Amino acid sequence: MNAAELTISQLREAYSKGDLTPADALQSIASAIDETDGDIGGYLSYDLELALKDAESVDLSKPLGGVPIALKDLINAEGQPCAAASRILDGKYQSPYDATVVRKLREAGAIPFGRANMDEFAMGSSNENSGIKPCRNPHDTDRIPGGSSGGSAAVVAAKTAVAALGTDTGGSIRQPASHCGVVGVKPTYGRVSRYGLIAFASSLDQCGPLTKTVEDSALLLQTIAGPCERDSTCLDAEVPDYTAAIGQDIKGLKIGLPKEYFAEGLDPAVKEKVENALKTLESLGAETIEISLPNTDHAVATYYIIATAEASANLARFDGVRYGHRSQEADDLLGVYELSRDEGFGAEVKRRILLGTYVLSSGYYDAYYLRAQKVRTLIRQDFTTAFEKVDVIASPVSPTPAFKIGEKSSDPLAMYLADIYTISANLAGVCGISVPCGSVSEGGSDLPVGLQLLGKPLGESDLFRAAHALETA
């Protein structure tokens, strides 16, 4: 049997009954990858030998004992390659250390296994910006899996991973989870350490789980959350028992429906699925209330100034000096910088670095960057006001189901605008989950649709409670 068909809970049960060993599980997943991932492209690589060595000393009594977890390719795990799906690092970098999330996974008994494909440096919403190879949606291989954690979502959906970690800067966990029909969680900013993750936009990035069930996401977040002395933005707040929220009823839960998120541009078939899910939640005792997030229209513009500004600073480290690609054409120092970066970065990464450099440059900083930071305050205040009235906010994840590969790749702005429902949560720092709520038929394929639930800062338990109620209804 293929162990990647199981949830974390089912795999743990199979271990405890003695039906399976971690080595069996790893070998079966490696076979499944060899058989089916060629059509999907969810993995960039895996190292079975290294994982089997980890499995030898694994403690099955631990919360994730013997559970293999796929990692988005920007998460450092000692001895594994880590390239953020970029040619500037591909084949030229091996992690000399573990990211905090990987250390915590290991301490909980998990085995980091497999490097998941992604948009280069997490810049993209379709995985078409991978610098290594394309990734396809397991539900229709002519379509995108979403991005930037497209590989992480695709391998869970394709049953070539038990579960995966991704990162979410503007929707990069929730949107691919929605398009691939899996559960994805963007934790509250500061809930999970960013130490050892290749940074895209430091004030927006968060690492979170992509899993087959809500319970698995609760288990995984439980493991990776918590303070970190190597990330000063990581909150010094206790981690509640997220699994305790699983199975609790949602009677009296107040769900806000932002009117701006159900306006024009939303595909009617997606809207219908989301509304059905809301009816289900109401039938379970939740109360829905219309709310307003008045600055929603400005979120995409604000995001693409702040995120690119931070990216331009973060990606300055890729200069051909200490690690990564160094141009063979360069004969002086400036040439090493300029040619290594031109040869190593893909088109979208260059575009964003150029935009970010411009909005931070002398004479334009106040007009673009500072103004965007002020609008960010207004967007944050929208959420603070909304959460005075409601416990969670519900909406679609993406205005359409997964689109066809190539459909939007020549128009960067059109691609950015598709992030409209997910971006604000990162700007405001609140937590969010995408949970499957059905599928729509398009061009002969059944394409999954996700419901997004957003929660108060550190309100992940509310998300798990509501998402699990929907999942099991």
Place this chain on the structure above:
Amino acid sequence: MNVRDGANLARIRLTDEEAEEYQSQLDQILQYVEQLNQIDVDGIEPTAHAEDVFDVIRDDVAIATHQLSQEAALSNAPETAHDQIKMPKVVE
């Protein structure tokens, strides 16, 4: 915006084709973000981080498990010599 100025600041040497393509795409994106100029932000404090956490410091002591050996630190360098990273000559 002149894309060549940005590319110079960002230390990316663009080909002519790249420069032309990015110029039109970035002009379009900048035109879109102009909408932020219509918002009244007088008296609004900027948000740099979504959480109000300031000045996080720890004791200034070395932690053994937080250190990379010289060998590990150099293991990914494109070119090394005498346990150092090698670069083209800067001074003539």
